[in-house]
Amino acid sequence: MRKSDILIIGNGISGLFAACIAADMGKKVQILSYGAGTLTIGGGIIDVLGYTDDGKPIENPVLGADKMASGHPYSKVGAQTVDKALRAFLKIAESEGFPYIGSPDKNQWVPTAIGNFKPSCLVPRTMNSQAIFDAENILVVGFDTMKDFYANMVTKNLRKHLKSDKNIEEFVVQLNFEYGRDLRDISAMDVARWLETKEGYNAFVNQVKAHIKNSTAIVLPPVLGLDPNYQILDSLEKDLGCKLVEVSSLPPAVTGTRLDKMLNSYAKKHGVQIIEKARVVGSEVADGKCQAVITEGFDRQRKFYADQFILATGGVYGGGLIAGIGSMVEPVFNINIDVPKVQTEWSYKHLFADKKQIFAQYGVNVDNDLTPVAADGSKIASNVKVVGRSLAGYDFCYEKSGNGVALITAYKAAAAFCGEA
Amino acid sequence: MLKTTVVVIGGGATGVGILRDLSMRGVDTILVERDDLGYWTSSRFHGLLHSGGRYAVKDKEAAKECIEENTILRRIGRHCVEATESIFVRAPEDSEEYEHEWVKSCAECGISAIPISMDEAFKLEPNLSRKLLSAYRCPGAAIDGFRLLWQTVASANKYGGKAMTYMEVTGIETENGEVVGVRIRDRWTGREDKIACDFVISAAGSFSGEVAKLAGLTVNVKPSKGTLIAFNHRICNRVIHRLHKSSDADIFVPHGSITILGTTSIDSAPDDTSTETAEVVEMMKVGEVTFENIYDYRILRVFAGTRPLYSADPNAKGRSASRGFVALDHAHEGVKHFFSVCGGKFTTYRLMAEKVCNMVCEQLGVNEKCHTAEENLVDDPSPELINRAKAVFPSYGAELASSRLGNDKLERVIERIEKQPEMKELVCECENVTRAEIEEIAGEPTSHTVSDVRRRTRLGMGTCQGTFCAYRSVGAIDKEDVPWSKDTVNLCKDFLETRWKGIRPVLWGNMLRDIELTRAIYDAALNLSGVEDIK
Numbered sequence: 034m035r036k037s038d039i040l041i042i043g044n045g046i047s048g049l050f051a052a053c054i055a056a057d058m059g060k061k062v063q064i065l066s067y068g069a070g071t072l073t074i075g076g077g078i079i080d081v082l083g084y085t086d087d088g089k090p091i092e093n094p095v096l097g098a099d100k101m102a103s104g105h106p107y108s109k110v111g112a113q114t115v116d117k118a119l120r121a122f123l124k125i126a127e128s129e130g131f132p133y134i135g136s137p138d139k140n141q142w143v144p145t146a147i148g149n150f151k152p153s154c155l156v157p158r159t160m161n162s163q164a165i166f167d168a169e170n171i172l173v174v175g176f177d178t179m180k181d182f183y184a185n186m187v188t189k190n191l192r193k194h195l196k197s198d199k200n201i202e203e204f205v206v207q208l209n210f211e212y213g214r215d216l217r218d219i220s221a222m223d224v225a226r227w228l229e230t231k232e233g234y235n236a237f238v239n240q241v242k243a244h245i246k247n248s249t250a251i252v253l254p255p256v257l258g259l260d261p262n263y264q265i266l267d268s269l270e271k272d273l274g275c276k277l278v279e280v281s282s283l284p285p286a287v288t289g290t291r292l293d294k295m296l297n298s299y300a301k302k303h304g305v306q307i308i309e310k311a312r313v314v315g316s317e318v319a320d321g322k323c324q325a326v327i328t329e330g331f332d333r334q335r336k337f338y339a340d341q342f343i344l345a346t347g348g349v350y351g352g353g354l355i356a357g358i359g360s361m362v363e364p365v366f367n368i369n370i371d372v373p374k375v376q377t378e379w380s381y382k383h384l385f386a387d388k389k390q391i392f393a394q395y396g397v398n399v400d401n402d403l404t405p406v407a408a409d410g411s412k413i414a415s416n417v418k419v420v421g422r423s424l425a426g427y428d429f430c431y432e433k434s435g436n437g438v439a440l441i442t443a444y445k446a447a448a449a450f451c452g453e454a
Numbered sequence: 455m456l457k458t459t460v461v462v463i464g465g466g467a468t469g470v471g472i473l474r475d476l477s478m479r480g481v482d483t484i485l486v487e488r489d490d491l492g493y494w495t496s497s498r499f500h501g502l503l504h505s506g507g508r509y510a511v512k513d514k515e516a517a518k519e520c521i522e523e524n525t526i527l528r529r530i531g532r533h534c535v536e537a538t539e540s541i542f543v544r545a546p547e548d549s550e551e552y553e554h555e556w557v558k559s560c561a562e563c564g565i566s567a568i569p570i571s572m573d574e575a576f577k578l579e580p581n582l583s584r585k586l587l588s589a590y591r592c593p594g595a596a597i598d599g600f601r602l603l604w605q606t607v608a609s610a611n612k613y614g615g616k617a618m619t620y621m622e623v624t625g626i627e628t629e630n631g632e633v634v635g636v637r638i639r640d641r642w643t644g645r646e647d648k649i650a651c652d653f654v655i656s657a658a659g660s661f662s663g664e665v666a667k668l669a670g671l672t673v674n675v676k677p678s679k680g681t682l683i684a685f686n687h688r689i690c691n692r693v694i695h696r697l698h699k700s701s702d703a704d705i706f707v708p709h710g711s712i713t714i715l716g717t718t719s720i721d722s723a724p725d726d727t728s729t730e731t732a733e734v735v736e737m738m739k740v741g742e743v744t745f746e747n748i749y750d751y752r753i754l755r756v757f758a759g760t761r762p763l764y765s766a767d768p769n770a771k772g773r774s775a776s777r778g779f780v781a782l783d784h785a786h787e788g789v790k791h792f793f794s795v796c797g798g799k800f801t802t803y804r805l806m807a808e809k810v811c812n813m814v815c816e817q818l819g820v821n822e823k824c825h826t827a828e829e830n831l832v833d834d835p836s837p838e839l840i841n842r843a844k845a846v847f848p849s850y851g852a853e854l855a856s857s858r859l860g861n862d863k864l865e866r867v868i869e870r871i872e873k874q875p876e877m878k879e880l881v882c883e884c885e886n887v888t889r890a891e892i893e894e895i896a897g898e899p900t901s902h903t904v905s906d907v908r909r910r911t912r913l914g915m916g917t918c919q920g921t922f923c924a925y926r927s928v929g930a931i932d933k934e935d936v937p938w939s940k941d942t943v944n945l946c947k948d949f950l951e952t953r954w955k956g957i958r959p960v961l962w963g964n965m966l967r968d969i970e971l972t973r974a975i976y977d978a979a980l981n982l983s984g985v986e987d988i989k
Contacts (some may be wrong), residue, residue, distance in 0.1 A: 036568050049501075057773065059640035074971075074974075075974060075978070075979070076954040076978075080978070083984065088984065089985075090984075090985060090986070140794045142986065142987075142988050144983055145572065145979065145980045146925070146980060147925070147942060147943060147946070147980045147982070148944065149980070149981060149986060150941075150988055151978075151979070151980070151984065151985050152981075152984070159686060166907070166988070177876055178879070180879065181922075181925065181926065182924070182932070183929030183932060183933065184931040185929070185932055185933045186928070186929045186933075186942050188943070189932065190942060190943070194986065194988065195988075199493075218879060238753055249610070249833075281979045281981075282697035282979065283922070283925060283980075284971075284975070284981065340492055343807055348970065349966050349967055349970050350967050350970035350971055350974070355963075356962045356963060356966045357962050358962050375732070375960055376731040376958075376960065376961050376962060377730065377731050377958060377960055378957055379961050380961060383951060383954070384950055384951055384958075384960075384972070384973070385950075385951065385982060387658040387718070387983065390657075390973070392752060392961060392966065392969075393970075393973070402803075421560065421738065429577070429974075429978060430973040430974060430977035430978040431977065431983075433978060433981070435729055435974075435978055
């Protein structure tokens with residue numbers, strides 16, 4: 034069996050990005066992948082740090098990261114890594130022909146599917162909200178029969194959030210999909226696929242065109258194609274003579290799918306081997322080092338050997354952590370997470386607690402090099418690093434830091450394994 | 455000022471039963487409810503239509519009432535009842551002597567209890583623990599509390615009866631020791647008003663003591679809290695009882711695609727609907743005796759309600775207090791024409807209403823007899839209407855929608871979809887609720903929150919617990935442009951918080967996974983809680 038330099042468990046955003054970085058530095062990298070991952074469920078935008086611990090909006094995420102309390106992943110990796118990692122991401126996106134906009138030291142306000150705004154840092158050009166703030170006219174475009182986007186609600190809420198001199202109207206594009214009326218529901222994925230066809234594209238332009246005035250920005254669900262490029266966006270902006278802005282939205286995430294495709298493409302081009310349907314069920318640790326991880330398929334177990342390992346299996350949602358009654362465990366290295374015995378102590382009374390939820394911060398404890406440590410501070414395996422949602426100490430929902438922590442810790446782990454500080 | 459003959463206070467099962475009964479006898483009646491219909495005890499239970507078997511040994515009178523009312527409700531409320539039947543099972547730790555006594559008692563009470571072999575029992579209910587020793591089939595059933603209440607009111611409406619929700623009673627007015635009216639306050643508008651009346655019947659359940667206080671009286675209700683667990687599986691197709699002396703966590707009731715396990719009994723405040731992890735863990739341990747794989751089933755949520763146990767003795771507690779009911783004529787304490795009815799069971803709600811109404815009618819000089827057992831709550835839909843429904847609803851949704859809506863609303867919903875076919879979009883996939891239904895119900899004057907719509911449609915009661923349908927229903931309601939839809943962000947948040955309340959004590963396994971997804975959508979992607987600082 035081929036032994037890799039670095040074996041990565043998990044092909045979500047943190048696993049893929051770690052693979053890209055390590056492959057760039059000349060390492061032989063394998064990814065063990067199981068299931069579709071949560072990247073295609075979440076949005077494809079890079080939230081780095083939107084709010085302080087007491088809920089104040091942060092303008093500069095790098096500066097904000099520098100002030101995080103110890104225990105937070107950012108405080109472990111340092112603000113310099115935040116900056117470096119995000120710039121590395123921007124470079125990869127650029128080289129894949131799908132450049133992201135934004136800068137590590139500045140947040141931007143992105144519109145959402147309910148018609149308000151959220152802070153994010155790096156976003157694809159399809160979500161450049163500057164157009165909304167600049168335009169005099171805003172046209173909220175929905176699609177009849179498409180689920181999970183209500184132009185009426187977005188319009189109403191945008192009117193509350195934006196200056197009153199803006200003219201905000203809604204318009205609903207008729208899809209006339211046969212299957213939408215009888216056979217199944219239509220998601221943003223279907224509409225994105227439709228806009229990739231000539232008929233769909235033309236139908237969209239023909240219906241919308243009459244409603245475009247001077248200085249108009251269109252706000253719409255994420256439907257501008259399924260692939261990581263800007264062909265549909267650029268053509269539409271040219272043909273309609275206005276800007277288009279996609280909103281941050283519900284699953285299934287078209288924007289997340291594009292990011293997933295982009296990172297996969299880059300990783301494969303740079304020699305990363307992705308092994309699918311490899312469910313990792315355990316590991317072999319000897320002399321303080323991980324020797325191999327064990328996968329289980331339909332009929333047998335297999336071992337995968339490597340010099341170094343990156344655990345990027347995600348949190349509770351992704352299956353990287355498993356919560357029981359009064360217990361939580363990381364199943365690959367069998368790490369017990371210290372949690373209260375009584376479940377009601379895991380959370381605050383309100384789900385939207387106006388502070389970080391307690392359970393959201395449960396995860397694997399690591400040292401400043403992202404090596405997992407036991408309760409007594411001893412290293413669980415010195416050649417293992419933990420990245421992304423499995424980590425303890427942050428609440429990506431409250432802070433708006435999800436993909437940011439994933440990218441930044443992945444970068445740190447990969448660079449460290451490649452001999453960079 | 456409004457005027458009527460009788461005011462009923464409390465929109466639980468007993469109250470709506472009285473409203474229907476009096477209205478059918480031609481007595482002008484208005485029901486006032488402080489919250490939504492069925493907000494409290496009448497929905498916070500197993501949803502069990504008792505066969506009477508549970509009470510056969512201890513309380514033969516209650517058992518007989520149960521089996522009689524069970525038979526009546528299966529007929530008049532058939533759109534609310536899933537006639538599953540029930541199985542009583544005895545575990546090794548349960549007394550064999552009790553089993554013999556129980557068989558004898560069931561025969562005495564007229565409750566059919568057919569012994570079956572364990573092989574037969576396992577064939578009927580494959581998930582039952584193989585350690586169980588004996589089994590009997592009884593005529594228990596599942597019943598939908600919300601639906602029964604709304605359909606009872608719909609029936610009363612036909613006879614002129616009126617129910618007002620979110621209407622708080624702030625005072626009971628008397629003149630010369632006789633009731634002359636009640637003062638009310640609309641909790642949404644704050645508007646105060648008065649209903650002049652000749653009689654007041656308090657059917658306030660666990661809150662009976664508080665209502666009595668408004669007239670300067672005392673009623674000894676001992677609220678006793680029961681916690682219930684809803685599992686996201688149809689673990690059994692029949693109601694499963696443990697065949698032993700009634701105890702905690704010994705009843706499983708299947709409802710549609712879920713199963714409810716109950717319950718516990720703890721003295722509590724009337725409005726205490728909190729649940730604790732420790733209670734759930736204890737209930738799971740007991741439940742494991744009946745279904746040994748209980749830990750493999752995903753929990754949807756936990757909830758609690760308070761039984762309004764009545765006791766003449768103010769020191770009686772919990773299950774030892776009477777499960778029967780009393781109707782108190784407060785004339786003996788100096789207030790004429792004021793009655794309190796409390797205690798009792800959901801299964802016997804109609805009978806309780808009948809007895810109270812007999813007392814009131816006698817004083818009113820009304821000779822009309824009770825007809826509530828003779829007439830169905832709602833008419834069956836006509837074959838034409840069902841055919842129209844089948845043409846517009848997805849898959850098995852036609853039957854579901856027809857049962858929960860009743861004919862008039864069903865027809866209006868069908869018309870919406872016939873006019874605009876895209877209105878058949880499923881807003882709530884778990885419970886098969888269409889957008890047309892959400893819009894129809896949201897537009898009703900009795901709807902003020904997404905939770906009100908939920909109680910009438912089952913929106914958000916299934917697997918996702920609002921994760922997807924909170925956004926969708928709020929978007930649909932916004933489109934309907936009802937007066938309460940202005941703040942869509944908070945409508946979403948409030949709805950998710952009500953769902954969260956039931957998940958918080960059981961935040962493990964897939965429940966925590968689901969909450970992670972909920973937060974990823976509503977907090978991370980839609981930023982419902984963060985402040986904005988748009989430049």
